Amino acid sequence: MYGSVDGDDARARQQRRRVAEARAVIDSIDEIARQLPAGVAVDKRRLSLIGHTCGGSSVLRTAADIASGRPRGSAGLVRAVVACDPWISGYDETADGVAPVPTLALLTPSMMYPGNERKVGGVMRRLAQSSATALYAEVRDTRHQEISDFPCINHSPLRFFCMAGARPPAEAHALQTSLVAGFLALAGALDAPAGSELAAQREVA
Numbered sequence: 001m002y003g004s005v006d007g008d009d010a011r012a013r014q015q016r017r018r019v020a021e022a023r024a025v026i027d028s029i030d031e032i033a034r035q036l037p038a039g040v041a042v043d044k045r046r047l048s049l050i051g052h053t054c055g056g057s058s059v060l061r062t063a064a065d066i067a068s069g070r071p072r073g074s075a076g077l078v079r080a081v082v083a084c085d086p087w088i089s090g091y092d093e094t095a096d097g098v099a100p101v102p103t104l105a106l107l108t109p110s111m112m113y114p115g116n117e118r119k120v121g122g123v124m125r126r127l128a129q130s131s132a133t134a135l136y137a138e139v140r141d142t143r144h145q146e147i148s149d150f151p152c153i154n155h156s157p158l159r160f161f162c163m164a165g166a167r168p169p170a171e172a173h174a175l176q177t178s179l180v181a182g183f184l185a186l187a188g189a190l191d192a193p194a195g196s197e198l199a200a201q202r203e204v205a
Helices: 010-027 029-034 054-067 114-129 155-160 169-186 197-204
Strands: 048-052 080-084 103-107 134-138
Touching: 010 029, 010 054, 048 054, 054 080, 054 103, 080 169, 103 114, 103 169, 114 134, 169 197
Parallel strands: 048 080, 080 103, 103 134
Antiparallel strands: none
16 A cells, blocks of 8 residues: 555655645635634634644645745745654655744654654754754653543553553643643744743743
8 A cells, every 4th residue: 555656655645645635724724714703813823733643744744845835935834833753654854845943743652663763853853953943752651642532531442452651641641732732832823821831831842
């Protein structure tokens, strides 16, 4: 399924489709905003891209695509990128580029195997070289599924199949989501009033 077909890698094709879909949503923000109830506003200056696993590499590539101006000159639109346990397949930062915007790569040990770790590290090094804020974090004793709330709902079977880590599921979920929220506040994508929990999370980030 993921091999080469007519010289074009299937995973790369999937990534291009995901980028096109994300761009289509971004391009439709004004139309979406017009259909929201009165009093609900959309602030395009705080647009953030967040994805998990294949979605993690997809948001990195989407941000790079936007920053490059391909094809509509939307550089500067993305405020922050969060790649949660990204599987870097179908995205090559040397060919596809990186977006010089604040970026968090949040890993679990299950995705720190050598091939993936090298690729994620390459992306983050290139971001740091562009002077963008680049935070590379690993939450110990967690597994790939714990950025979601699945382990909180049904922890024992997931633990049995090595899909949840040794931490209590609510703790693992809170550790990851609080770092994501704090990073978004650090990047200016979320307001963090003084003394608030979000302000404390921002300081941790």
